[in-house]
Amino acid sequence: MKTITDAKSPDQDWLKTYYYLRFAVSAIWVALAFTVAQAMPSLAVVMLVAYPAWDALANHLDASRSGGLASNKSQMLNFVVSVVTAIAVAATLPHGMHAVLQIFGMWAVLSGLLQLITGLRRWKSYGAQWAMILSGAQSGLAGAYMLSKAAGTAPVSIADIAPYAAFGAFYFLISAVSLTISDARRRSKAVAI
Numbered sequence: 001m002k003t004i005t006d007a008k009s010p011d012q013d014w015l016k017t018y019y020y021l022r023f024a025v026s027a028i029w030v031a032l033a034f035t036v037a038q039a040m041p042s043l044a045v046v047m048l049v050a051y052p053a054w055d056a057l058a059n060h061l062d063a064s065r066s067g068g069l070a071s072n073k074s075q076m077l078n079f080v081v082s083v084v085t086a087i088a089v090a091a092t093l094p095h096g097m098h099a100v101l102q103i104f105g106m107w108a109v110l111s112g113l114l115q116l117i118t119g120l121r122r123w124k125s126y127g128a129q130w131a132m133i134l135s136g137a138q139s140g141l142a143g144a145y146m147l148s149k150a151a152g153t154a155p156v157s158i159a160d161i162a163p164y165a166a167f168g169a170f171y172f173l174i175s176a177v178s179l180t181i182s183d184a185r186r187r188s189k190a191v192a193i
Contacts, residue, residue: 012183014065015122019176022058026169029054033162044158048100049090051165052107056082074117081110097156104161105146112139131178135171142167 029051037044059079063069069076085107092099116136119129142164149160 011065012179016176016179016183018058018062018065019172019179023169023172023176025054025058026165026172030162030166030169033158033165037158045093048093048104048158048161049086051161052082052085052089052104055111056086072118072121074114074121078111078114078118081107081114085111097158097160098150098152101146101156101160102150104164105143105150108139108143108146108164110143112136112143115139129175131171131174135168135175138167138171139164 029047032043032047037047056079059075059082060069063072063075063079066072069079085103088103089100092103113136116133119132119136122132123129146160146164149156
């Protein structure tokens with residue numbers, strides 16, 4: 001019987017790299033959303049479709065390092081939900097930002113739940129997953145907020161999605177740093193022995 005730490009699990013270095021990459025992409029997206037995309041609607045359109053598409057790709061890359069999507073049901077579902085979200089955002093953009101924000105809200109709730117499940121699953125193998133678990137829970141709350149804002153009449157824009165992405169970036173950074181520190185401690189103990 002194989003355990004979680006067998007060959008199907010991604011190695012710790014990959015997970016750190018993955019979390020740093022997710023942080024960097026999200027941070028760039030947030031910076032663009034709060035600055036350039038405000039004045040360039042065509043860029044905002046591309047960014048709104050690209051964000052869930054990137055999430056789908058990232059989930060696929062990560063799952064491929066740990067046995068594939070079939071072996072990682074929560075990541076497989078997150079991949080599918082993110083692909084559907086990217087398509088739905090592209091199809092909904094002509095109907096206005098309230099409709100797009102509603103789709104992002106539903107996506108945030110679903111993907112947050114799936115990320116929380118993935119974080120819990122990885123806790124046994126890698127530890128340092130508390131930030132990913134918190135991120136999943138926060139994503140659900142952010143989704144509920146976006147849904148309530150989408151139901152209102154106040155103007156909305158890509159800037160209303162950027163805080164959600166910013167929190168995601170923050171949590172990915174915390175996870176990467178936590179794994180880096182955990183790894184450094186483990187190596188220093190190995191050298192001391």
